[in-house]
Amino acid sequence: MSAYEPPLQSVRFLVNEVLKAPEALAAAGWEDTTPDLFEAVLAQAGRLAVDVLLPLDRSGDEEGARVEGDGVRMPAGFGEAWRHWREGGWNGLAGDPAYGGQGMPALLDTLVTEMVCAANLAFSITPGLTQGAIRALAAHGDAAVKERCLPPMLAGDWTGAMALTEPQAGTDLGLLRTRAEPAGDGTYRLAGQKMFISSADHDLTGNLVHLVLARLPDAPPGTRGISLFVVPKRLPDGTRNGWSVLSVERKMGLHASPTCVVSYEGAVGWMVGEPHRGLAAMFTMMNHERLFVGIQGIGVGERAAQAALAYARDRVQGRAPGGGGTGGAGDPILHHPDVRRMVLTARLLTDAGRALAGWVALWLDRAAKDPSLAEEAEDWAALLTPVVKAAGTDFGFEAAVLAQQVMGGHGYIRDNGVEQLVRDVRATQIYEGTNGVQALDLVQRKLDLHGGRPLTRMLDAVEDAAATLADDPATAELAEPLRSAADRLRGLACWLRQEGRDPRDGAAGATDLLRLTALVAYGWMWGLTASAAARRPDGYDPAFLDARIGLARLFMTRLLPETAMLDARIRSGYAGLDAGLSDRLEGVEG
Template sequence: MEVLRAPGVLAQLPCFAECDDDLMQQILGEAGKFVAAEIAPLNRVGDEEGCVFQAGEVRTPAGFKSAYQSFWQAGWASLSCAPEDGGQGQPEVLNQVLYEMLSAANHGWTMAPGLLHGAYECLKHHGSEALKLRYLEKIASGEWLATMCLTEAHAGSDLGQVRTRGIAQPDGSYGISGTKIFISGGEHDLTANIIHLVLGRLPDAPAGPKGLSLFLVPKVLPDGGRNAVYCDRIEEKMGLHGSPTCVMRFESATGWLVGEAGRGLNAMFVMMNAARLHVGLQGVGLLDAAWQKADAYSKERRQMRAPGPRASTEPADLIAIHPAMRRILDTQRAWIDGGRVLAYRTALELDIARHHANAERRAQAERWCSLVTPVLKASLTQQAFYGGSECLQVFGGHGYVREWGVEQIVRDARVAMIYEGTNEIQAIDLLMRKVLVDNGAALYAFLSELCGALDRNCEADAKVMQFVDGLSEITASLVLAASHSVELPYWVADDYLRLVALLLQAWAWAKIDTVLRSGSAGGNIARWSTPSQALQHWVLPEFGMRLGIIKSRLAASAEPVGIYP
């Protein structure tokens, strides 16, 4: 609240005029109580028991169904949906905070409602009036869950190869045939109906992604009959055992077109973009869960005496005071706190983009979301896995043992780097489609806005501006080099995304430091100063390394690179 001043930002939007600090705190307080009481206790049960597949049906772990019924009936699923659709009408930023809590408490369970809001936005903006009348309120409330059916075994991320077909029927519906893989929650016992949003191709559609259409295919038809939608199996996975990942088969299943024929990706990406910020916050939640376990353990575990002089009254052999452990814990805390500021700011920008009266301000918000969302999805999920592994290291051998719970977080976190567009695709999307597409114009405008309230006389702000200068310079070089080297941007896209991620972390912590210097934060200053120092020592120096990598690749851009000559 202090860093982003969310109540003041939301007060500029008439639909949220009554959403003041007290209301926000009350909603989040109740959310925390619900998650702690109903969802967190099922985390280990979901991992150990897993989902059971039998004769085409899926049974979720004990307690999952009743917890989900409590969740949607209490109104949590509809928190940010419009009141006219049966929702609570609260800001998206509150919804994102709720889902961060859920992911930290029980990632497997949270996969079930995780796509609801993307499906809601997709149907609300692209569905026909008939489809919205029949399905929108059920999805908004969470009474019916939804899936996103993109991937096929032969296609993977290359959606242009999708073979699923939609054949027009005399009654205006379509017969959908094809097989989709990796479908989270494709079949389960949590809700009476499941609404599948299926990417497919009409018979006369051109090849490639521009020929794809989107279809709504329910598990249960409006007349109560079962649709020709079948779950062939669920995958045996490294983690997320509480979430069924399904192979789904459609055999002339009845579906309806969502949006225009041949423009399915336009409709689908409304769903995907909403999901990508959610996945970034999964990273924050999972890393925070791992950190909390490691931090608590470090304050109990006693080993050899820590080196150096000590002013602390804590025992000298407590591992919490060993530099090696402090470095791990403070570094992960820096990523958590900075990532949280960035993700919440992005959620606020989503609210502004949807509801602000000023078109220029809406465009500015859309630019923020477009550039920052792929960066958060990639960098925060990567940190969840690698940082979670570092937190496991704090436990030593005990971390590798199931009873402590941290190994589950590492396993569960790994998939977030893959789904909703792999992190490599996020990097390519950022550099190729968001930066180079207009020769860096949108990025430069974004960086100018980022620097608007910064002061070069402030050390933290000066660091941000130094990074802005470095990013601007390397962007200009890439724009020039990409005009004669098609491969070059693809070689350095991951490094470029890391540059932007580190710049954003520096900016987030500059905002935090401003609040600390003002004295308005109160509380324990050491709580914030130690991760702030860790950011300077162990995180931000990577910026120079990534710049060096890109410059090295630029210098060699005229030379062939690869395994084969």
């Protein structure tokens, strides 16, 4: 099993020096969120991750979740781990105090969540989904639903799951067939089948709820005819509701997370929100989950980066060009340039991803207390949610594969743990909207949202960061690569808006454009990080501060140039995919 050490110094530097979160939160009305509070909570979360969750990661993978009798049984130790989670109040960390939550900032919850994901990705799914369900019920549920569901969910006595996908309806939810019949008493009876439902059932708690998308008898076709219902496992009188788990999917990874096929057979449910407006209500949960899934990728990336560095420092193999200074028969492989490249790339992608997710969370926190900031916070969340989700998971998978490659044959062996990281994190690129769907969302909706205002905000912020870099001799050389990459993004946004352009061009280049946007955003975060380090704040190891500037330099010189290649590929448009081939690609089979 690969080891994990919570990156507390990096997180403290991000919170206090890069984001300057305590000051920003205090100005918005979060008077009690001091640096000491952040540090104490994160240290405690780190101990939980290392002492309780990490030891169950491999055993949970090997045992897996399974259907037994009338429900799902979790691997050994998971029930006790959930008890620690519940008794520590972690489920309600950022919850509304009116329903028993602690009212802490989402930024703090985000950083705690990353540690949980790094230590045990499979465990993280149940609390992560529960947080999304809490937000959807709080935003759209009536008073009775909120009073019934929110206190036990925030206490960790209940959990939540989302039931969207059906065998014939994956991303295209307009095709779903699950029905909801009014019972005449304010409740509904649901019938249908759902699949790919993460944490749909377990034995961690006495009850749980599904948020289910279904159609009323008079529903119009397509997505306009979908309503949302909360469907508990156990009814208020304690009896079992009318749904059952047909199977737990056998998956490539995440074996300890029950991904279920569920049959609803007259299950009792309560409507959440307005009739036929269920998809809009469910997006409250889905948008939270997309940010959460990005954090899952970042957490795995952190653990992979640590594993790669530790192995490369200790493994002696061959003579490195220029020598490794050991004087022995071989050198630590960290001195081999290609190994050094892989180790550093994993670190570059992980730290910038954490900073970008933290940026979004901080803006949402500020707007929660200061309504005058709502418009800007909504712009940041709209633009960056698909970026955090897709880039966080794409780069998390890349970091895991890089760590596996650094370890060579040992990375392919189960006992060393990295192959499990590769298997587990792969799902994050697929669920909660595949990363291709996130790219289409960015290109087709977010780049031109409000006349392009969110993108303009980001590009202006990147320019401000570049100007700050240019003003300091310690970081001046970093400004121009960042500006050049931002100019490519600005130019591509204009190119896509040109009249007469093939409407397929945007879709053809969407994945590349999301990656380019992510690289610009990550470069921006590294620019902020380098400027913060150049100020030489007290309380940090000088080598740590020097490394922040060195890593930023490496990102600008090694990773940002990829934006030039992406620019050329995007501008090839749909014609670059057509290439004279037929629509059915006859002749490609070989």
